[in-house]
Amino acid sequence: MRNCFVFIFISLVLSTVLCKPVLADENPSWLDGFQLGGYSSAGITLHRDQEAEAAINEVSLLLSWSGEGRLSFFSELELERPLAWNDDTKFSRKEGHLDLERFYFDYNLSEKINFRAGRFLTPNSRWNLLHAPPLVWTTSRPLATTQLFPTATNGMMLHGAIPFKNSAFEYKVFGELLEDQEQDDEERQFEHVRGLRLSVKNQSDIGISLLSFREKGLNDTSYRMLGLDVVTTFKNVEISAEAFQRFNTNNRDGGSGAYLQTAVPLNGLGFFNSSALQDWYWITRLETLQRPDEGAKGRWLVGATWRVKPTQLLKLEFTGGSEGLPESPRGFSASFALFF
Amino acid sequence: MPSLMQKLWVLGLLGCLLPLAQAESSPPVIAVIVHSDELKVATNELSLIYWRKQLYWPKGQRIKPVNLRSEHPLRQQFSQTILGSLPKKQIDYWNGQYFNGILPPYSVNSEEAVLRYVAQTSGAIGYVDACHVDSRVKAIIWIEQDQISTAAPENLRCP
Numbered sequence A: 001m002r003n004c005f006v007f008i009f010i011s012l013v014l015s016t017v018l019c020k021p022v023l024a025d026e027n028p029s030w031l032d033g034f035q036l037g038g039y040s041s042a043g044i045t046l047h048r049d050q051e052a053e054a055a056i057n058e059v060s061l062l063l064s065w066s067g068e069g070r071l072s073f074f075s076e077l078e079l080e081r082p083l084a085w086n087d088d089t090k091f092s093r094k095e096g097h098l099d100l101e102r103f104y105f106d107y108n109l110s111e112k113i114n115f116r117a118g119r120f121l122t123p124n125s126r127w128n129l130l131h132a133p134p135l136v137w138t139t140s141r142p143l144a145t146t147q148l149f150p151t152a153t154n155g156m157m158l159h160g161a162i163p164f165k166n167s168a169f170e171y172k173v174f175g176e177l178l179e180d181q182e183q184d185d186e187e188r189q190f191e192h193v194r195g196l197r198l199s200v201k202n203q204s205d206i207g208i209s210l211l212s213f214r215e216k217g218l219n220d221t222s223y224r225m226l227g228l229d230v231v232t233t234f235k236n237v238e239i240s241a242e243a244f245q246r247f248n249t250n251n252r253d254g255g256s257g258a259y260l261q262t263a264v265p266l267n268g269l270g271f272f273n274s275s276a277l278q279d280w281y282w283i284t285r286l287e288t289l290q291r292p293d294e295g296a297k298g299r300w301l302v303g304a305t306w307r308v309k310p311t312q313l314l315k316l317e318f319t320g321g322s323e324g325l326p327e328s329p330r331g332f333s334a335s336f337a338l339f340f
Numbered sequence B: 001m002p003s004l005m006q007k008l009w010v011l012g013l014l015g016c017l018l019p020l021a022q023a024e025s026s027p028p029v030i031a032v033i034v035h036s037d038e039l040k041v042a043t044n045e046l047s048l049i050y051w052r053k054q055l056y057w058p059k060g061q062r063i064k065p066v067n068l069r070s071e072h073p074l075r076q077q078f079s080q081t082i083l084g085s086l087p088k089k090q091i092d093y094w095n096g097q098y099f100n101g102i103l104p105p106y107s108v109n110s111e112e113a114v115l116r117y118v119a120q121t122s123g124a125i126g127y128v129d130a131c132h133v134d135s136r137v138k139a140i141i142w143i144e145q146d147q148i149s150t151a152a153p154e155n156l157r158c159p
Helices: A002-018 B004-025 B043-050 B073-083 B087-099 B111-120
Strands: A034-047 A053-066 A071-086 A090-092 A097-110 A113-121 A152-164 A167-176 A190-201 A205-215 A221-234 A237-248 A253-265 A280-291 A295-309 A312-321 A331-339 B030-034 B064-068 B106-108 B124-129 B138-144 B147-149
Touching: A152 A190, A152 B043, A167 B043, A221 A253, A280 A312, A331 B087, B030 B073, B030 B111, B043 B064, B043 B073, B043 B147, B064 B073, B064 B111, B073 B087, B073 B124, B073 B138, B106 B111, B111 B124
Parallel strands: B064 B106, B064 B124
Antiparallel strands: A034 A053, A034 A331, A053 A071, A071 A090, A071 A097, A097 A113, A113 A152, A152 A167, A167 A190, A190 A205, A205 A221, A221 A237, A237 A253, A253 A280, A280 A295, A295 A312, A312 A331, B030 B124, B030 B138, B138 B147
């Protein structure tokens, strides 16, 4: 509850400071460099094995600043599940908590080299880098993008882009300097994170990443991980896929995971030519996950997503597959997500 | 029955009008303009600037790219040639950039607005029809069909 008040207070202060009229000004003040935005999503899940539940999943504020110089700043403050409901507890705000998802400074060293320090999303997976609900076709997230590697890192990064045909070849080299000070019991814990990501943005977006880290837990094992991701469009069908393979210090299999997803525009199919189906997409996804000593597990998903506006998505989906994955419930989900 | 002279006259008229028709159908030459002589851009860096992957000039000044509105024919031509896609195909990309705190280039309605923005904004870069460039700005790159060059076209025909 206290967190909720803090969040509302911060929002009000920021709105008062930042929501100023846009005026031409030859000598802009440093306050003019601030940008405030955010996103939110809410949904309902009818679990196959548990009680039905509904929730505002998150309200995230994106605050950035860039002045006339080489320094810039970005942060994402998230209020997770500020309001939830299920058959047992009815409405509840007990699950709500604040989370500083990202907080970093960027300093431009040269045209091709930038230095980043702070907390950032671990750049080894396309989904992880673009995981906001208004950016992804489905309510649920592929298991492989949450169960195999740290999703955020506190440390430093060098990053930049080099021209490549009509687009960019990008690199990111990073390392952890500080472990998470607050441990979330529901998330897997990692330390000593170091890695590299190379990606090309062209007709297809292709990325390759290398990561090394230690997973805290029963065995405190160190791993190296290779990741590949691609998203492309073929005859208006968006096809995206990611695959991860971990190796332990003995170069043995340390777990793996992958997903393949397609988004087919419904009005592009011959038998669905209707303006009512404009901006509806049929979504299909297959997933696999294998963690050490846990055996292979799978998920399938089918659904439909409506792009209500360029910044708003309505998602309906059925998920099925292996048992025993509480982080990816089986059943029906519906959600609405938007940028603001 | 038309006489030989009449046929030759018609052929001659067609011969004169054909180049005009071709000139009308060919897209205009686009000039990329900057705020001052000090700002240099390699042709292959234009896409990085307009994808907002490169945010700074070599001396550390912030790059401030400006676009025409997405329906403007010159914007469509620039976007297709330099970025390889039309603006409406770039929505997902800009939503992703927004998630990371990066906004798309500032957008204005007219070429005159581009000229004024570039002329009055330090670090600005924009583009207009090469025939509309004036002394307020500096043209550094020319885009003619799919050809991108740092040399001004020799036979630029302006009405």
